[in-house]
Amino acid sequence: MSAEPGNASTLYDSIGGADALRVAVDRFYLKVLGDPQLAPYFEGKDVSAIKRHQVLLLTTILGGPGAYEGRDLGEAHAALAISGADYDRTVGHLVAVLSELGVQGEAYQALTSAVLGTRGAIVTGEADEED
């Protein structure tokens, strides 16, 4: 559902603000860390710090308060040699969470298209792409 015209509230407010994003990010990491293909990327990492960064990032995408001041996404992921398939799998977990939480319409599209747009910066591993 699109935001009502004349309503100044942001997509961030429309999905339930900080609390909703924290729930979404928690669920997302449950899925990702439970996926044997993806879990190794997080070995030895401070997952709660990563989650905080992600909440801030999603907040920014949805027009919420504050600004993402973490590292550049490309730089942050460069050492991980993330393959295209693993990236896509991760996107899959995220969109599954959005559906489970009933995120719809503009907020859904804003989040998924922002995430898709990071592919080029994040995928650096081999075994990717057909051309």
Add this chain to the structure above:
Amino acid sequence: MPVVDAHRLQRSFSTVAAFGDEFPLFFYSHLFLSHPEARAMFPAAMSAQRDRLVGALLEVVGNVHQLEAVVPMLQQLGRDHRKYGVTPDHYPMVGASLLAALEHFLADEWTDELAVDWSAAFGIVADVMVRAAEDAGRVSPPWYDAEIVDHEVRAPGVAVFTVAPDRPVDVRPGESVSLQSPQVPRVWRYYSPANAPRADGTLEFHVRAVDGGWLSPALVYGTGKGDVVRIGAPVGGGLTLDPTSGRDLLLIAGGTGLAPLRALVEQLGQVHHQRVAYLFVGARRAAELYDLAALERLREQHRWLSVVPVVGRGPGPGPGPGDVAEVAVAHRDWTDHEIYVCGNDDMVARSLTALGTVGIDPATVRVETYTYAGPRAGRAPAEPGTSDPARAAEGSEAHA
């Protein structure tokens, strides 16, 4: 053209159709007993073939009062049958076995009048098919040999591969072609190329290995770079774009049903237009969004394109959370959009239901029309759960 009593013919066919699989079984047995040499033209396993025969007959008989409606389908069928090595001489054998099967199952109800009706109807069908095959024979081969130049298992059970045909295949975006692998002789299944025509003539296919399927597991796991597959004549007009339309587009894909819809997006990318397109890409599991790289490239190139990935699937046969069409209908108002849906039969059925809940007439939604492929027949898919899964797996390995 002989006058056929449409009502009489349809009534007799419904009697025969009630025998289910027995009817095509008798037909093929009769054909192979009377013409053993014909057996070599058919695959080892015949059940998918039996569905095709019944599907095609249903389509013809249902339209016998307006045969012009099925002429395009019959023409495609005739062109496509060249790949089996079918010649005009084969049609009378088929006609004789068809009449023998009808006579057998109609028993006391079989009359001279019915024999005339059925001969006339079959004569028309054969005539259309033979002529289409002859016309096509002047411009294109019965099949194309195509070398696999790239093959990748992208997600569990899903392969994306590119082939280079030995000569240009004139397939329009949204159409399908049948494929055959050297490992599985005489078994052909329909798949849609995922690309608009390219300068180098290559075609990209997306194939999911269907559990219990004949060809798809071979294409996913048993075929690789350097292998040569065969490609039949293009078929199917259900998903092609109307070039004169300026309406915005809603494209809803489930699994490898993405392929023809991506081809439509690529086609739009090659022309000047004012249309806006939304592509909803559904996958059952996170690991099955197999083509995001290509979709992201298209989205970067085309401002008019939105790509929305969706993962999940509601429990039970009806639409539920995470169902791709369910997410799409919640997205915005799609009135006045041209809507295309492609996926497996259940996905298409669920999508039409979801679209129906927001007032979209399912008859206006563009879906694949392999009208002669049995389980996929027509615009009104069977209710989920009513079809025999083993049959469905064999008959429609595409777009699972």
